[in-house]
Amino acid sequence: MQTITPILLCGGSGTRLWPLSRQGYPKQFVPLAGTGSLFQQSAERLSGRGRGVCFAPPVVVTGADFRFVATEQLAEIGIEPGAVLLEPEGRNTAPAVLAAALHLAARDPEALMLIAPADHLLPDRNAFRATVARALPAALAGQILLFGIKPDRPETGYGYLELSSPTSPAGSATPLSRFVEKPDVAEAARMLASGRFLWNSGLFLFRACDILAAFLTCAPELLAPVRAALAGARADLGFLRLDPEPWACLPDISIDYAVMEKADNLAVVRYCGKWSDLGGWDAVWRAALHDPEGNATSGPAIGIDCTGSLLRSESEGLELVGIGLRDMIAIAMPDAVLVAPKDRAQEVKQAVLNLRQRQAPQADRFAKEHRPWGSFECLSRGERFQVKRIHVRPGGALSLQSHAHRAEHWVVVEGRAQVTLGGDTRILEPNESIYVPQGARHRLENPGADPVILIEVQTGDYLGEDDIIRYDDVYAR
Amino acid sequence: MQTITPILLCGGSGTRLWPLSRQGYPKQFVPLAGTGSLFQQSAERLSGRGRGVCFAPPVVVTGADFRFVATEQLAEIGIEPGAVLLEPEGRNTAPAVLAAALHLAARDPEALMLIAPADHLLPDRNAFRATVARALPAALAGQILLFGIKPDRPETGYGYLELSSPTSPAGSATPLSRFVEKPDVAEAARMLASGRFLWNSGLFLFRACDILAAFLTCAPELLAPVRAALAGARADLGFLRLDPEPWACLPDISIDYAVMEKADNLAVVRYCGKWSDLGGWDAVWRAALHDPEGNATSGPAIGIDCTGSLLRSESEGLELVGIGLRDMIAIAMPDAVLVAPKDRAQEVKQAVLNLRQRQAPQADRFAKEHRPWGSFECLSRGERFQVKRIHVRPGGALSLQSHAHRAEHWVVVEGRAQVTLGGDTRILEPNESIYVPQGARHRLENPGADPVILIEVQTGDYLGEDDIIRYDDVYAR
Structure with missing residues (x-):
């Protein structure tokens, strides 16, 4: 049986x-619906x-900021990536897509690639998988396959x-x-009724050689810089860092716009199962159980006399109460809360811009910061002190470091930590x-x-x- | 000039x-509007x-749970109470009111008392104060004075x-x-138009002897148990703890119902200034600047294209964003969030009952717990550890204590702490x-x-x- 290489796009x-x-830890890595992250x-x-x-x-294509998150999340579910390309x-x-295709074609021009956004449900x-199987013969015959979703509403x-x-x-x-661009309501209703229109899912299946041929015909200007970015790529702890210089010359362009809307060897397979791009809180509400x-x-979270609403508390210690809400969304986190009517969910983007202008860290970052060795979060902060909860995953190691302006008190509360201080290395047990x-x-x-959990109390003037x-x-940072 | 003793009712x-x-630290002690707490x-x-x-x-009447909060808040604004009666x-x-009247009358039967709920704006x-001055002559002449608020809407x-x-x-x-009980809308509109109706504010002025005479006439059954509770009261660090046994026999009854609606020597002064009982989030919205x-x-907190809404974030580190809200309230705290239409604000009580049934601590308690020596809050919790931030006010002292199931690591981060451990006492400076x-x-x-701030890391099986x-x-707990 011919194998297919999944290309997981998770740079969004x-x-x-x-x-x-949030920008620092986006949707695809978050447990949003179902078990585990969408990725x-x-x-x-x-x-x-x-x-x-x-x-x-899989071949994972993501940004440098997410490289450790991506590989760690794959390790959690026992999957070893074939390659991780860092944009x-x-x-x-x-x-x-072009970078992934060139990467695969170098070893097998006829390699089958399934392009999958990593943040869909x-x-x-x-x-x-059965639908992919139905698409295979056409892909093997040189067609570029699009997966179309059977619509259930005039979206x-x-x-x-x-x-x-x-x-x-x-x-x-x-x-x-x-292709039909985003329609108005009347047009969408007409298309829904006709039975001949499907949603464009962003999922594709093709052979590397076929998509490369399509790029050559439809978007030849992308080939040279992507080739150069691959040729100049630097291997780094199992990641492949694409060369930033040629990459910077590339336009911001979607595969639909660059290739699909121009190619002439396109075919569609219909997928009738449940699908969502979770493209907004309204979509998350729609995809959830009601x-x-x-x-x-x-x-x-509790809703008292609510209807048609999405109420999510993202923290065990945070009670969200909605009373008398009609078609509203309320998302509660310990550091940020969003409330809006469901039909204005798309305006959340404006809210984030507003927060960025005010330099609120919540615009882009979480209280919990991820690092290759684990994560940490600030528990409390004063003018001259800070308390952190530090989580070091098994095998994880922070850099050998020093601080010019602060001292640190460490208390191990879970796991066994190995601590180097000056020339001395020792094991700290819980309660040490x-x-x-x-x-x-x-x-x-x-x-x-087992994971190590350590409480760190910092004191100092900075x-x-x-x-x-x-x-x-060890992570070459 | 005759002095007036304020009776601050803050047991609610x-x-x-x-x-x-929340029950554990209610409205009157919270910075809700204006500077400082309502109390x-x-x-x-x-x-x-x-x-x-x-x-x-002032004479403060409150519950034993709030005794230290009340005196500490008074100390903050430089007021020494005349007495603190603990119900x-x-x-x-x-x-x-009866207990306060008996307490004052013991020294001066003609003492002037101004009854004031401590949670109004x-x-x-x-x-x-000018309105109180206008009421004085009638009170000195033996009348029971009610302060009526000029209505500005058909409430x-x-x-x-x-x-x-x-x-x-x-x-x-x-x-x-x-007296007119809570009216319907039509009746309220009629009363507003007539100009002869005022809101009953719960503020009263009278001499101790006059209200005692009124109790004797209108609610004589209350006298014996309240007298007994005062007679059996126990002085405790400056507080007067009323005797619980006779107190337990008392009915739950308002001064309006027990006395005012029956007495015949009532007079009203009109107050035309801004007043609010802040009796719900709708009232808080109304009393706020818009x-x-x-x-x-x-x-x-930010509202994007919102109208008529109340958006409160109660924590510096918590961003609340409302989009497209119409006449809504959204109150965000790190451990609890409330969202409701303004006209359903009164149903919050149901939400609290619901949380109590689910044994959510947020129903009645805050993350920050107040103690006579200061306060503490839990920053993080695991199965076998807990991290607390402890605030000890100047002069405060925790009890001499021990724990059977946990060890504690203390790091002083602000102030100078005096620590007794076993037979030894020493000073810990910041970063020790x-x-x-x-x-x-x-x-x-x-x-x-200066305040001491200390980070405590507890480890143990309980x-x-x-x-x-x-x-x-030192607090006789």
Whole structure:
């Protein structure tokens, strides 16, 4: 059986699901719906063998900021990526797809690639795999396959695919007649009724050689810079950092616009299962399970006499109460809360811009910061002190470092930590503590199999993250 | 000039302003509007001399749980109470007023008393004092004075006072014709138009002997138990703890119902200044400053295209964003969020009941717990550890104590702490730490003039507040 390489596109940093999705840790890595993150669900769905398809290890395309998150999340579900390409900057989907295609074609020009945005919801794994299987013959015959979603409402937020003839649910690929831009309501209703239109999902299947041929015809100007970015790529701890210089010359352009809308060997397979791009809180509400009044709640949230509303508390210790809400969304986090009517969910972007103008850190960052060795969050802050909860994953090691302006008290509360201080290295068990004087070289590591949790109390006249001198770092930072 | 003793009633524990007001630390002690807490504003308004009145130190009537909060808040604004009566249980206003009257009458039967709920907003201090001055002659002549608020809208949530004749704003007391229960909208509109009806504010002025005579006539059954509760009262660190046994026999009854609606020597003075009982979030919105679209925001909160809405973030680190809200309230705290249409604000009570049923601590308690020596809050919690931020006010001292199930690491981050451990006592400066082993006797004190802030990391198999053996406590707990 021919294997298919999933290309997981997860460089996005959308703000439409703020405050749960933020630039520093976007939607695809967040547990938004279903079990695990959307990225994990995507990787899982497109792995292994079954239902007529067999997947090779995925190629992940993401930004440098997310490299450790992505590999750690894959490790959590036992998936080893085939490659992780790091985009120096986001340039939309066309350069990302082209880079992946060139990367694969170098070893096998006929390699089958399944392009998958890593932030969509496709809960029926088997149905989707069966649809991929139906698409395979046409892809092997040189066609570029688009997956079209059977619409269930006159949606005006998506592009549509018009088929040259109606398809049956179990049918094979059908030639594409044309793309339709986001329609108005009347047009959307007409298309829904006709049965010949599907939503353009952003999922594609093709051979590397076929998409490269399409790029050569439709968007030849992208080839040279992407080739150069790959040729100049630097291998770094298993990541492939694309060369920033040629990459910077690339336009921000989608694969639809660069290639699909111009290519002539397009075919469509219809997918009838549940699908959502979770492109806004209204979409998250729609994709969620509802109570009889149409409310979707998650976390410690209650709706009293509410209808058609989405109430999410994203923290165990945060009670969200909605009373008498009609078609509203309320998203509560300990550092940010959003309240809006469901039909204005798309305006969340404006809110984020507003927060950025006010330099509110919540615009783009979470209280919990992720690092290659684990994560930390600030628990409390004063003028001359800060308290952090530090989580070091098994095998994780902070850099060997010192601070010019602060001293640190460490108390290990879970796991066994290996602490280097000056020339001395020792193990700290739970309930053991150590003092790291200002200026002292120190390192924190987790040599065990369980996570280490450590409480750090910093004191000093300057407590910024940039007061760090690194002497050695296993993550090459 | 005759002095007036303010009787500050602050035993209430209403839930209508949840999540900002909770049973464990209710509305009157919270900075809700204006500068300082409502209790502090009330005490300040009714202190000193000026505008034709002179106030004696206040008598505070509150519950035992709030005794330290009340005296600490008074100390903050430099007011020494005349007495603090502690109700063993809340029994509404009649027993509280009676206890205060008996307490004052023991020294001076003709003592003038101004009864003031401590959780109302009366921002114009001078206007109110001038109104009190206008009421004085009638009170000195043996009348029971009610303060009636000039209505500015057909409010259906208040009781009304009907005057025997219209009064002028600057007029003296007018005899009361009758009480009117909360009316319907049509009736309220009619009363507003007539000019002869005022809102019953719950503020009263009378001599102790006159209200005692009225109790004797109108509610004689209350006298014996309240007398007994005062006779059996126990002085405790400056507080007067009323005897719980006779107190328990008292009914829950308001001063209006027990006395005012039956007495025949009632007179009314009209108050034309701004007043609010802040009896719900709708009232808080009404009393607040509004932008041109009618929104009132406080804390880091933004409304994008909102109208007529109240957006409050109660924490510096919590961004609240409302989009497209119409006449909504959204109150955000790090551990609880409320969202409701303004006209359903009164249903917050149901929400609190619901949270209680689910045993959510947010129903009644704050993350920050107040103690006579200061306060603490839990910053982080795991199965076998807890991190607290402890604030010890100048002169404060925790009890000499030990814990059977936990050890504690203390790091002083602000101020100078005096620590007793076993037989040893020493001073810890900022950035100094100490380890308190499981079972060790220890005490934390603040001998300095600045607050002490200390980070405590607890580890152990049980971390409940009830794991405490007290050997000595300056607050007689």
